[in-house]
Amino acid sequence: MSRSSVTTESAPVRLLLIGTAVAFLALFLLLPLAAVFVEAFRKGWEVFLASLHEEAALSAIKLTLLAAGISVPLNTLFGVSAAWLVTKFKFRGRSLLVSLIDLPFAVSPVIAGLVWVLLFGAKGWFGPWLAEHDIKIIFALPGVVIATVFVTFPFVARELIPLMESQGSDQEEAAVTLGANGWHIFWRVTLPNIKWGLLYGVLLCNARAMGEFGAVSVVSGHISGETNTLPLHVEVLYNEYQFSAAFACATLLAFLALITLSLKTAVEHFTGHSSQNKH
Amino acid sequence: MSKRRVIPGFGLSMGFSITYLSLIILIPLAALFLKAATLGPAEWWSILTSPRMIAAARLTFGASAAAALVSTVFGLLVTWVLVRYRFPGRKLLDAMVDLPFALPTAVAGITLTAIYAPNGWLGETLAKWGIEAAYSPLGVFIALTFIGFPFVVRTLQPVMEDFESECEEAATTLGAGRWTIFRRVIFPMFIPALITGFTLAFARAIGEYGSVIFISGNLPMQTEILPLLIVSQLEQFKYEAAAVIAAGMLIVSFVLLFLINLLQRRLNWQNR
Numbered sequence: 001m002s003r004s005s006v007t008t009e010s011a012p013v014r015l016l017l018i019g020t021a022v023a024f025l026a027l028f029l030l031l032p033l034a035a036v037f038v039e040a041f042r043k044g045w046e047v048f049l050a051s052l053h054e055e056a057a058l059s060a061i062k063l064t065l066l067a068a069g070i071s072v073p074l075n076t077l078f079g080v081s082a083a084w085l086v087t088k089f090k091f092r093g094r095s096l097l098v099s100l101i102d103l104p105f106a107v108s109p110v111i112a113g114l115v116w117v118l119l120f121g122a123k124g125w126f127g128p129w130l131a132e133h134d135i136k137i138i139f140a141l142p143g144v145v146i147a148t149v150f151v152t153f154p155f156v157a158r159e160l161i162p163l164m165e166s167q168g169s170d171q172e173e174a175a176v177t178l179g180a181n182g183w184h185i186f187w188r189v190t191l192p193n194i195k196w197g198l199l200y201g202v203l204l205c206n207a208r209a210m211g212e213f214g215a216v217s218v219v220s221g222h223i224s225g226e227t228n229t230l231p232l233h234v235e236v237l238y239n240e241y242q243f244s245a246a247f248a249c250a251t252l253l254a255f256l257a258l259i260t261l262s263l264k265t266a267v268e269h270f271t272g273h274s275s276q277n278k279h
Numbered sequence: 280m281s282k283r284r285v286i287p288g289f290g291l292s293m294g295f296s297i298t299y300l301s302l303i304i305l306i307p308l309a310a311l312f313l314k315a316a317t318l319g320p321a322e323w324w325s326i327l328t329s330p331r332m333i334a335a336a337r338l339t340f341g342a343s344a345a346a347a348l349v350s351t352v353f354g355l356l357v358t359w360v361l362v363r364y365r366f367p368g369r370k371l372l373d374a375m376v377d378l379p380f381a382l383p384t385a386v387a388g389i390t391l392t393a394i395y396a397p398n399g400w401l402g403e404t405l406a407k408w409g410i411e412a413a414y415s416p417l418g419v420f421i422a423l424t425f426i427g428f429p430f431v432v433r434t435l436q437p438v439m440e441d442f443e444s445e446c447e448e449a450a451t452t453l454g455a456g457r458w459t460i461f462r463r464v465i466f467p468m469f470i471p472a473l474i475t476g477f478t479l480a481f482a483r484a485i486g487e488y489g490s491v492i493f494i495s496g497n498l499p500m501q502t503e504i505l506p507l508l509i510v511s512q513l514e515q516f517k518y519e520a521a522a523v524i525a526a527g528m529l530i531v532s533f534v535l536l537f538l539i540n541l542l543q544r545r546l547n548w549q550n551r
Binding site (some may be wrong): 008009010013014018020021022024025028029030031033035036039074077078084085088089091097099100101102103104105106107108109110111116117118119121122123124125146149150153169172173181182185204207210211212213214217218231232234238243246247250253254256257258260261262264265 | 286287288289291292297299300303307308353357359360361363368372375376377378380384386387390400428457482485487488493505507513516518521529533536
């Protein structure tokens with residue numbers, strides 16, 4: 001997309017604008033990214049590797065994978081179901097439903113954790129009943145999982161709804177006329193059309209699930225080796241002044257972010273369209 | 280709803296979606312408002328007007344507004360440069376704009392602190408000039424700007440890409456200078472997207488927790504943000520007070536979300 005010379009700025013103005021923008025991006029994007037890695041290796045490779053091999057770090061990684069492994073498939077299932085519902089059918093309350101799906105984006109992560117404490121915490125609605133039956137949700141694995149599910153709730157649906165809306169239902173309707181049943185239509189007709197959008201939604205959902213801090217920190221109780229996810233482990237190390245170890249664990253999360261960004265760029269390259277996702 | 284539905288799966292997708300939405304989102308949020316409602320108006324008033332609450336609210340909304348404003352100015356500049364100019368490294372920078380979305384907030388928090396702390400990469404120089412960049416309201420502002428500016432870029436980018444240069448060409452033919460054209464022809468077209476971007480950045484900043492708590496210092500009355508105040512109420516088992524503060528924040532967020540939806544509708548209408 002080249003512009004004619006009459007609708008662009010003079011060379012010095014252009015250079016000034018590019019220079020300022022690049023300086024801003026360098027200060028706010030590249031410098032923090034570089035800082036993660038430099039701080040992680042400040043005390044050398046041995047300290048770096050040792051911090052990742054520590055028992056608390058390993059169990060934090062395991063918990064992070066487990067929480068994402070449960071919440072991402074659940075929210076993917078919901079995302080597909082909700083996108084099917086609002087793009088293939090017209091019904092009363094449809095636009096209200098679409099707004100409600102976006103709701104968790106307007107909720108502070110801390111509040112996303114708080115709601116579960118109010119339900120299941122020691123002084124919460126169901127707290128006494130849970131205590132009687134010796135079921136632990138808050139300060140235990142189930143709490144970490146439901147808090148993660150809450151904050152990652154909209155990602156897949158958010159990605160699929162505009163995509164499926166723009167594709168319309170003509171192909172599905174044709175398949176119905178040809179006698180295909182619902183599952184067939186989904187697997188053979190719809191899924192091939194939405195696979196890149198779905199992959200992209202799952203990637204974003206996963207990145208947020210593994211990186212979530214605020215919501216999980218409220219419900220986890222920070223029990224080392226039990227309810228610390230990787231971001232919480234980073235916090236604990238940092239607050240114990242083990243800066244190199246904290247940054248070493250942070251590099252894993254920074255890598256996750258970089259991989260997510262690369263895959264996102266690759267998906268956009270394959271599909272030739274840029275996503276409108278804003279979260 | 281008399282029209283027969285051709286495509287199968289209405290009942291199943293409706294049943295599952297509504298049940299899941301209710302269990303995960305609606306019932307927990309309702310529980311929060313119910314908890315807050317167990318206190319009377321007088322108690323609400325005393326919680327929401329306590330000096331510590333007011334200090335936290337002032338910092339949260341003030342720093343969020345300042346950060347969203349700076350994000351909007353630099354977001355406009357960055358989007359302009361990414362969309363309209365060609366230079367080496369442009370695609371890489373474009374992809375990197377999403378970094379604050381993808382980088383876990385705790386990592387952003389400790390990293391920004393490492394940069395701006397008094398003995399940090401930039402903080403040391405800033406400290407010599409007498410600027411306290413970390414452990415101060417300025418630190419909160421820096422973290423919230425980091426979190427907020429991608430919202431402005433990603434909202435404005437599609438609008439700017441679709442912008443037709445015909446109006447520009449016409450204005451040029453009529454003898455207008457570049458600055459006049461930008462001010463009178465181009466900029467007005469971007470205003471709805473800029474307001475949407477600002478509001479998204481602002482709404483996100485209000486609730487932000489992970490990236491702020493490391494750099495802010497967390498002193499009550501001075502550098503304590505609202506989400507942290509909720510956490511500290513919770514740690515003292517003051518569930519009701521935490522619920523009241525959260526309910527207040529949610530009402531503000533929902534109003535903002537509602538305004539964004541209105542704007543988005545206008546934006547779509549304009550782009551049609």
